[in-house]
Amino acid sequence: MSRNEHPNPQFQRRSYMCLNGAWDFAKCLYTSDVEFTQKIEVPFCPESVLSGIGDRSFITDCVYSRTVEVTADDMRGRLVLHFGAVDYIATVYVNGRRVTEHVGGYTAFEADITPYVFEGQNRITVAVHDDVRENIPSGKQSKKPDSHGCFYTRSTGIWQTVWLERTPVNYIKAIKFYPQSDYKTVRVELLTEGCGAASICVFLNGKRVGEARGEVEYRHTFDIELSEIALWSVGEGNLYDVTATFGEDEVQSYFGFRIATYQGRKFMLNGKSVFQRLVLDQGYYADGIYTAKDAAQFAHDIALSKALGFNGARLHQKVFEQRFLYECDKAGYLVWCEFPSWGMKCDDIKALGVFVSQWSEVVEQYFNHPSIITWCPLNEAWSDLDNAKLVRDVRFVEAAYNVTKSLDPTRPCVDVSGGYHGRYTDIFDFHNYHSGAETVSYIEDIKNTDTLTMDTVYAPDSAQEQILYDCGLPLNASEYGGMLFAKSDDDGWGYRSVASEELFLAEYVQMTTAYLDCEKISGFCYTQLYDVEQEQNGLYSYARDKKFSDGVMRRIAECNTRVAAIEK
Template sequence: MLPRSEYPRPQLVRDNWINLNGKWQFEFDFGQTGEARGLCAADAGTLFSQEITVPFCPESKLSGIGHTDYMNCVWYRKTLAIPEEWSCDKGYVLLHFGAVDWKADVWVNGTLAGWHHGGYTPFTIDITKLIQSGENVITLRATDSQLRAGNQSAGKQSPRYESFGCFYTRTTGIWQTVWMEYVPEVYIDKLNITPDINNSKIDMHVVLCGNMAEWKDLRLEAITLYEGKETGTKSIIPTWRGSNISVDLNELHLWEPLCGRLYDLKINLYKGTQLVDSVTSYFGMRSVALTDNVILVNGKPVFQRLILDQGFYPDGIYTAPTDDELRLDIQRAIDMGFNGARLHQKIFEPRFLYWADKAGYLCWGEHANWNLDISREENLINFQNEWTEEIQRDYSHPCIIGWCPFNETQQNQSNRILNTIFELTKQLDSTRPVIDTSGWVHHRARDGRAGTDVFDVHDYEQSPDVFKEKYLPFSQGIVPPHVTFSPIDTWLPDIPYFVSEFGGTRWAPQEESSGWGYGKGPDNENDFIERYRGLVTSLLDNPKVCAFCYTQLTDVEQEVNGLYYYDRKPKFDPAVIKAITSQPAAIEK
């Protein structure tokens, strides 16, 4: 059975595609001499000594390799035949990689076809001119040598040989689906969707690509549907660098928290009367706004009861073993009363966001900035590129309600860099709030305004009484607790206040002598429940707090502060946790 066989790009779907997951040849390259040894050559098959199951990283059990020491460089090789009907005289063959950590170089039949920097975002290579009839060879070199030097984003991947504290097993090379698709001479390349609930319409930006010689007599058609019923249509003459299309909806069905009402969307491209390309997508009608210290969804205050989700799996590391496991992780959080998640220190794959869209699950999109020294100019360039790619990839997902590029930067941070990335994010997406850097040191913008749309803190106080007393004055209009290092003048009274990490309580009765969490663990299960109740209720009852994020959904390796074990078995009765988490919040009353 082909692993992870589902279509990997749910918001731009074509029928004509081939999933390249499964068995690939594999070779370590500890000395980074593979190119000199000819591993990139078309006839290098005998130089590869192992086999790996893609898309699982070689550190994982599911890959069939299970090597967890440092791998500065690894090579992949796959032979395949291109379908005869994919005529290269009338279209293009595109090779897609969902994510390769960290630098990828790709050869087709021994010729370098393209490369990409960044371990979390997708890239596409046009291989039309390099393929041949009969057997073809795809070779990929993944270089992951700069983690310990602080030159690449790594999130929670351990910079030591071993996992420790809140750092875990590394991911090297391919960790998302590899696939090919055939597209016509002019084709639909990109699609961004912006909902406008006040005017019952969507605004789209559609980018075409292909042969300019064929750029004549073209027409773009957009059709929206809800539960199979057509709700709007619009046709335009496209322009080369991108076309804007607005479609009025004759029925408005709002996408709401825990109620993910989705419209279907079909985009057709005609040349004259002939249909030359067609893609399907979907969208949700919702708005996000800030007012009176709260975050509004569709104009209503919504207390965000979020869970910290780090997206690690015991047997797949960064890659869920099945598509259904992505869905189930969302359901596990909902079963305990949460309505969303911080997608923490990892850019989650599009299939996770698809299931979140369907569930009405509120998500903050983050970058995996830990380990990256952004004071170095070349590193900042790489960060900007990958952060831009993430926002462009995920812009149309209704589940994404905010962005946060950095986590826990410290007092020696560069406010100029933070301000630059904050402003870049607002330019890329003006429809969502942005947190400049989560939890520790916020900054002021150049013009004196707060340099963040939302002021957030991380607070792992374990005593419910102390926790409540800390935030009680804030509810009475006194300046809020900053907990960590933010200067007092970075908070302004009109900014929503978000306790974006708390709890983290260690609970591992199965591992009495090992495991890590925050503070002293409770003596028994009842003590845990009462501690959880006290911490959560303190925030829900505070009218100045608009959101919280509990640490965390599952244990991850040695970190044992999840509400579920690493194997996803619940530590507590989900109904008991849900009854506490889902209590009405002050801002909702």
């Protein structure tokens, strides 16, 4: 069985039972007499090689099914069926009876199946509908039959772990951690089903450093003073382990003690100015598409990034697995968490409901990760990508920011990354795929006039416009570079091609140094860490191999790790 590790180390019970592995599979609409003609290896999508199918055509409807053994012990409390993520609409049946439906391809959902099972063999069936040509969030999944430009292979159906767990009738529903600004107290919010006695025990390196007990009636907040403080910081993934009990239920979790905010233009981590040296990470894998072959790949990708001097990543147009964020948490690796907003018609306010319901799940489910230092609900979202002349509706962008801040006031939020911003944003960021010399010119405008001149990208006739920003806002170059290292554009797709290592390095250093030396800029994000299919502008290949000599790789790392002007 592949990927049998627990998918979410922030919320674990001992009763975890992994359901990954071989399932029956059919490409069709669901009926009570579906004829299953194939086997699929869950949790890999049917487009992937690892699924055992590798069908990259449009799969708009498909059905999964398998049996599970249920014991008498399983039925004494609640037997809960979990899905890490299913793209896009999943309808779940147990023994032919409809149990639940979930809409959204990037977040976890669950169902209490106790009323639907019996002792012995039980059949679980999942019917999926997914068509990226509809008005749905789909990120970088191609709406054309084949991949093209910066759009890649589709990922249909189950692409994260499926599992069962047992809980008592009264159980812990959720836990949230709020490190306090006194740097000695953590506030813990416990949500439960039912009333009863609860305890929270906090450990650091195996030593108990704080605890609290009390009666909980569905929701209770504990303030726990910690006897030892180990701050979560860049490269220092100090994590506190937590055991939460409520009646007969017990959950294992963890948190990192860190406070992320802005002070003027400076990004502050635990009161210290930190320049964000980020790289764009798309979260794609040649053999698994959306899903890594094993969890070790996550730590490997982070290590590749850190080897080049980056201290974090912008996780682009995809909600990554909880397990990936766990590795970021352990590594002290900064993250922008982004919604795969491409595919939605964000110029239409009527699409707001689709966005809010799904993005709210992301923020709630990923709230506890200390590595997430910025929420990014939308990317270049003020126009339909295929029609530059549609009227843009600013209310969508402003609502995205307000919803995010209402769900989580503790983190910075950029309303829409790249292009235009609405009236509400914590960060003014921009995307720039021009040459080193042009970048230097842009930075001079910022230094001298607080004006950013840039392509609006989706404006009619590619008109140049001046975007004025509030000079008190932090400024971030959240996409730049994108250079294709190749003899010609026929060797792959990139924003522009560079034919030699020497020229590539010179351009990289010129662009990156310009950002580092501008005291008004709080961070950058280079596009991108590794190639993805035909987009060949990564610093590593799609197989994660080096594309440059050791000397060039070393020079890139040296450039990235220079002290930034804003850090001095």
